[in-house]
Amino acid sequence: MDEVRMVREAYAEPAPPTAREIARARALLNDPPRRPVRWQWWGLGSVVAAGAAAVMAISLAGGGATGKPGGPATTTSLDARGAVLAAAYNAERQPLGKYWYSNSLDGQAYIMRAKTGTYAITAATSESFSWFGVKAGMGEAYLARDLPAHPQTSRDTELWRKAGSPTSFHVWSNDHYYTYPGKVSAKWRSSGPEVGSNPHGGGKFLVDMTTEELQNLPTDPRALAAKFLDMSGSGKSDPASKAMGIRAGKMPPAALARMRIARVGGLLNGAPMPPKVRAGLMRALAEQPGIHAIGRATDALGRTGVALASDERPVTVTGEWGGPKAERGTYRSRAVIIFDERTGGLLAEQEELTTPGGPYSEMKPGFIINYVAARASNWTDTKPSPPAERPFH
């Protein structure tokens, strides 16, 4: 009998904090009570005795502290309780922050067939950093940088060293050969193709919804599915989902499942979803046909989370555009989406090998073929700037 396990399993999973609760807690930090407060039961709405600790009534509006040892928190002076309620009222009306940013990276696997042994690298890797003011007029910006091609796992690194630690990688990419550099500048680009800034932008995010629209989203999984996962092009789905659906035409269920995974990944990566909406989206996705809970999965950055996946589908490399014979053949893979177990945040969306074949004949099931990894996203009160440090070394 493992008592610790029994205890752990006996406690049911509570609901996560709401956006308001988080905002309220943050507001306390930004504007803490002026005097040191002995622990009181703030209990806005629920009044519970404070236990053995003496409760001192503090007048937060000024003046001296009036001591009232013992007794329940309801003996706090009206000023103090009123001040707390006022702070909470204000916190609820504050935006959750002034700016929101999203930092993610994507990569593609390539197979290096060296004489000293085959190994896998990640290349065509780029990192993006976008930020948005919470209101229109506060600005928005999109930045990007390339990341160096590098061996995937420590085993791949060993084999890369055996192969002479090459600093560039010549690989077949779709329909042509390309050389990916192993060393690139770590500088972020803010001008050029697909990047830029708009000092008058803001108020909407990568997914084209305002802060208010996001806060007003339904939290019920069925309503969220109708809005975002109905790819039929009819009904109440939002324009972006309709566009995805219509573009795809009539799709077999397996393909629909993959598109839904991509849609949810895009939503979670692209906007500050309220926690309950996030949870609702995850549940909505899990209930779709052709999507299964697969337990734990690890992303390209080595982070483990809980995952949903589509059914596997075959891909055949015919070599009709050229390329090495070694890459020809059929493999099977599936789309996987991974969530942080503790926060429910999105970790990554990736294509995983299920049946080796074609270019991935020498790889094992679970091998990451390509991915988008969410590195960080958050609210902040100062203008965000991208991280100097690379996501991997």
Place this chain on the structure above:
Amino acid sequence: MTGDPPPHPAERFDEVFDAYFAEIHRYAAKRLGQDAAADIAAQTFLEAFRQRRRYDPDRAGVRTWLYGIATKVIGKHQRSETRALRAKARLGPGRDGGEHAERVEARVSAQGLRGELAGAIAALPQGQRDVLLLVALADLSHDEIAAALGIPYGTVGSRLNRARTTLRKALGGTNPMLTLEEQHG
């Protein structure tokens, strides 16, 4: 998030908040109930914010440090915790039956804990309960618990053993051999 060095509370407290608020909230909700969780978590981070310059990374990780503060905050409300646990123990699963019990059960703050176990946990001395729940709910190691609660390493082990023995006895199904091993081990 990816192998970057962890944010230091004195320098990047907002990152500390973002990384751990939900987790501390979850711990507080399990111990004191859903209604209390947000306030307890807020108090924890307010206190952590005040102490942030005193945080010493050599003594404990940020997560451990926060769990220590949260446990102390929860400790100030131990009467609510034990009262709720005992109420749950009296009700048990459907023992009183009927609507009334369910309504009361819904108001009780302990989250769906089975009756006997709830009572046994409530009956533990606070020090043992804290150690037990930091192992069970926060997955802290003995080292981390010692740092979080400011107690000697050996004390963590002895409190955990006593708590487990108490629970085992309270739940019946004692295996005398196991008890003997505990005593001599």
